[in-house]
Amino acid sequence: MKFSTFFVFLTVVTSVFCIVSNQTNETGHYPLTIFKKKAKITINNTKSSLETRNELKCNGYEGLCELRYNQVTFAKTRASFAVAVSSSTIGTQLLSIEEQLESGVRAFHFPIFKNPKTSKEPYLCFPDCGGIDGGLLETKLSIFAKWIKNHKNDIITIFLDNRDRIGIQEIQTVFEKIGLLNYTLSNNEEVWQTLGEMVINNKRLVVFEENDYLLSSSSNWIHSATSSVLKLDYTKQLIKKRYVCSPWGMDEGKSFLEIPHYATRNGTINGNTYINILPDRKKAEAMNNNLYYKHIMDCKVNHIFECVNFMLVDFYGLGNIENINLGLNGLPFPGKSDYDFYPDFYPNVAPNMTLIYEKANSTDLSPSTSLQKQLTENRVKTILVYFCLYIFMF
Template sequence: MDPLNLTSSYNVCDMFCWLFASVLVALVVSAGGIQQRESQGDDDPHPKHPGERKPVPALYGQRYSEQTFIGTHNSAAVRTAENGWSISGNQYFNVSVQLRSGVRLLQAQGHSDPEGSSEIRLCHFNCALMDAGSLVDHLLTVKHFLETHPHEVVTLLFVNTVREGLLPWMKAYYDTGLDLLSYIPPPDKRGGAMHLDDWPTIAEMVAVNKRVVTFLSSGANEDLAPYLLNEWSYVYETDFGIEAPDQYDCLPDRPRWPGSYIPPRLSLVNHFLYAQFLGFRYPNATYANTTNAAGSHVGELGEHAMRCRSAYERRPNFFLVDFFNEGDVFDVEYGMNAF
């Protein structure tokens, strides 16, 4: 999912190291030492226009767990001309464009508001680096998309670093009405009992208008808020700290399982690449067109997808990518779902 999960991956020292490195990078950039904007000698990286999802109609009657969806890593953290194409951004286009283009899983990080309000902010690791707005606005964007696309299902995945517990999450869902649109597993299928064959079909979810599936990385209490699901009871993820094209793996990394066992749960395949400067890792935009390519070369999404499909003996459920508009991510999704 994300190396910036404060609850499981980084300690306080790492947070200050990240912040220090970010400031240092900005100073070097402003002095002309390196190019923050990762472009061809231009202030504008000219991001490619997003492609479009190619749905496979036959899968409408298949289970949610039987198909592949493209997801965006740190979906709300967007590089724009207004923020100087910030290297804290993982995408070039906002969540509304992502959804219209075909992204069906949105991953983001929820933080307590540093200004002291009760609202949850979506920030990239630290709100001083990039504050991408409120959770409520994010959920309203999703709700608007669902209202205008009544046959679609959207998955939300949040890294939860909120200090105030679950109530701010519940309030945001209540205020936006997204709690009423959320899928709730049967009580006897919680706590790791939900297997792939237990998920409903897309058609069934649409028929009852339960078209949002939300996972929290930590802090979930399904007795209190049954629509906010404990990620690790339903999903496993592959390794995420990838800095070289030959490091992509398919084995479950979180949670870990003995040997090469593949559990009967939803699979999230992390496929994004980091660059590094003075020990500071940041999203590698320069290589994104290759990272997200549909080909069969090492490091390309197409190769990684086929390898994981073979290892799982079924379709991987989610591919989490940076800069979704680069490369051919929807061609990969279509290839997984069509065959």
């Protein structure tokens, strides 16, 4: 009786397993789970949760909506407003703010100074007000106010680098005046919301204060990057073919990981010398291709974070940052499916980003022989586990 019961049990398990394993997704490939753990979206409105989620896209993709804000990789443009009008200028970007938004940038860095003419209003300069004149902060933020109003599923992040320690009242007045304050996410949240929740709650603007507590401690809507973001040290060059990913042992209590990833040069502007600040456009294309994801993987394995959240870059538009980020976030390129971003893997082995990148650029969308072989091996292992459990129980 015991022996026959076992065979009935094994037959049922095998049948169920075969049924599940033979199901495919829309592309005809075996369904696999995404590496990032997705959070459940809590929705309080008249529509059903399932109906609303099926309609929802966040920053252009359904797949992002169930990820928490701190589970997403963003390219963050350094001195986002500082456009290089020619190859000889000191600007950090090729694209205007509007063009960056159109190209998929969703995190922006603004060095803020007092207006050099009035010493009052928040003003944008790079590297200081002896260099590029970015105009009033209000003018640039108005671009985001218009974008957020017209793109109701987009989440934007702004980092305020408050160089002259301008007070909260002056900053808040600007956000109120242009209509951005109502979109800001509260800094009192214990757990970061999913992007879907941020869209549904219409809290689609996250504002961080760089390197200080002056603004964040005086408001309920500005987040402290000092408290929340582990910023790795800037390393200009590869050392022994790897990036240095210090500081070490500082992960605890942080929600985000940021890597400064850009090439710099030294230079003199109006008699002032700048070290490791001015952008190096000649190296930007290489920095924004393979070295971009190499830097991420070199540092990710040295820290406990689920992903690298912010990559601070120059000259967005050169290289392949947008497509690499799609892969990092588990999203398909145009014409490709999620399947193409899954590497060949064994249990408990971290994803290999090189394989992900190579698969993403391959025109062959059929499952690889090695992947099918491993899937078969995993099914056999599962059946053996059930067999061992049965023997142990009886």
